[in-house]
Amino acid sequence: MSTKGLSGLKTIIIDDHKLFASGLSSMLESIGLRIVSTFENGKDAMSYIRNHEIDLIFSDINMPEMNGIQLCKQLKEEKINTKIIMLSTYEDTSIVKDAFSNGANAYLSKNTDKKEIIIAIENCLKGKKYVNKKLATSNGKVLKNQDNFTLQYKLTLREREILQLILQEKSNQEISDALLISKRTVETHKKNTFLKLGVKNNIGLAKIAIKNKLFEI
Numbered sequence: 001m002s003t004k005g006l007s008g009l010k011t012i013i014i015d016d017h018k019l020f021a022s023g024l025s026s027m028l029e030s031i032g033l034r035i036v037s038t039f040e041n042g043k044d045a046m047s048y049i050r051n052h053e054i055d056l057i058f059s060d061i062n063m064p065e066m067n068g069i070q071l072c073k074q075l076k077e078e079k080i081n082t083k084i085i086m087l088s089t090y091e092d093t094s095i096v097k098d099a100f101s102n103g104a105n106a107y108l109s110k111n112t113d114k115k116e117i118i119i120a121i122e123n124c125l126k127g128k129k130y131v132n133k134k135l136a137t138s139n140g141k142v143l144k145n146q147d148n149f150t151l152q153y154k155l156t157l158r159e160r161e162i163l164q165l166i167l168q169e170k171s172n173q174e175i176s177d178a179l180l181i182s183k184r185t186v187e188t189h190k191k192n193t194f195l196k197l198g199v200k201n202n203i204g205l206a207k208i209a210i211k212n213k214l215f216e217i
Contacts, residue, residue: 014063084104085108106130
């Protein structure tokens with residue numbers, strides 16, 4: 001596969017695992033990309049991006065200070081049109097969807113080979129979204145071993161808002177009034193949240209939320 005069109009593209013890598021970032025940098029340089037800098041979190045990367053023209057960003061998802069999805073959202077809000085490719089071990093469909101909805105151009109597993117990375121870059125440059133084959137054929141399956149980051153992105157924004165109010169010991173009616181939605185809608189969202197997190201009541205919900213720091217979203 002020709003990589004002629006990739007030559008010299010100014011690229012940054014954002015990943016808090018230095019060994020992975022180093023290996024990725026070498027691989028990307030081998031296909032002609034110009035790695036101008038690497039960062040360990042999205043916050044430091046944003047400071048750089050605001051002052052430099054960048055063609056491509058390769059970013060991890062779960063990082064300190066500012067994670068990959070928050071980075072995508074920030075780029076979108078500031079109307080910075082740099083193409084961003086997410087590289088992550090997370091394969092949960094809710095995380096993948098959230099990344100795309102916040103502006104990611106491609107989502108790849110960290111096990112993706114060089115050939116598919118080139119395909120992803122070419123699609124991004126053409127204005128197309130790309131998700132690697134393994135994730136695209138997973139039929140929505142979710143990993144069994146889920147950490148707090150995965151659990152955060154299982155919930156919709158509305159479910160997170162309701163969770164926050166439940167942890168403040170608000171009643172269904174109080175939540176209804178605060179969010180300007182019906183009491184029945186609150187109950188439906190709560191039921192869905194219970195199912196997603198595998199709990200039966202508010203006490204169980206509070207325990208898993210505190211344990212996994214879901215209230216810090």
